Amino acid sequence: MPESHKAENARRKKQNIAAGIGDESGRIVRVKAEAKMGRCIECQAELKITKTNTELKLHSENKHGKTIDICFPGAEAISAEMKNAVAGGKKGNDAKASSGKGGKKASKENLDDLLMAGMAGGPGAKKKKGKK
Numbered sequence: 630m631p632e633s634h635k636a637e638n639a640r641r642k643k644q645n646i647a648a649g650i651g652d653e654s655g656r657i658v659r660v661k662a663e664a665k666m667g668r669c670i671e672c673q674a675e676l677k678i679t680k681t682n683t684e685l686k687l688h689s690e691n692k693h694g695k696t697i698d699i700c701f702p703g704a705e706a707i708s709a710e711m712k713n714a715v716a717g718g719k720k721g722n723d724a725k726a727s728s729g730k731g732g733k734k735a736s737k738e739n740l741d742d743l744l745m746a747g748m749a750g751g752p753g754a755k756k757k758k759g760k761k
């Protein structure tokens with residue numbers, strides 16, 4: 630007698646639990662990619678970097694009267710990367726190929742990435758500044 634779908638699911642969940650994967654009921658949840666955060670160099674506020682960077686732009690302009698480049702260096706590059714990723718596989722390859730041509734720009738972006746990584750790397754090390 631063939632196994633019913635219900636029984637099959639239950640069995641799979643049991644296996645998952647036994648293997649230590651999935652949630653408490655053995656269901657496998659797809660983990661979302663962690664959101665990339667940008668930290669404002671003016672006030673240390675952390676905002677989520679998105680494809681449009683709307684929040685970051687508003688923050689930079691309204692709070693500091695500056696551009697996103699000044700408050701969140703590197704954020705635009707990450708945003709552009711997200712846009713490329715969404716644009717799809719084939720176009721993504723094209724973008725990669727053409728970025729090799731503009732070597733100067735690419736290296737600047739790498740530098741920004743490094744800066745961002747350095748800023749994100751310190752786990753709130755300078756957060757205590759001025760605050761009790």
Ligand SMILES: [Zn+2]
Pocket residue numbers: 669670671672673674688689692693700
């Ligand atoms: Zn700020």
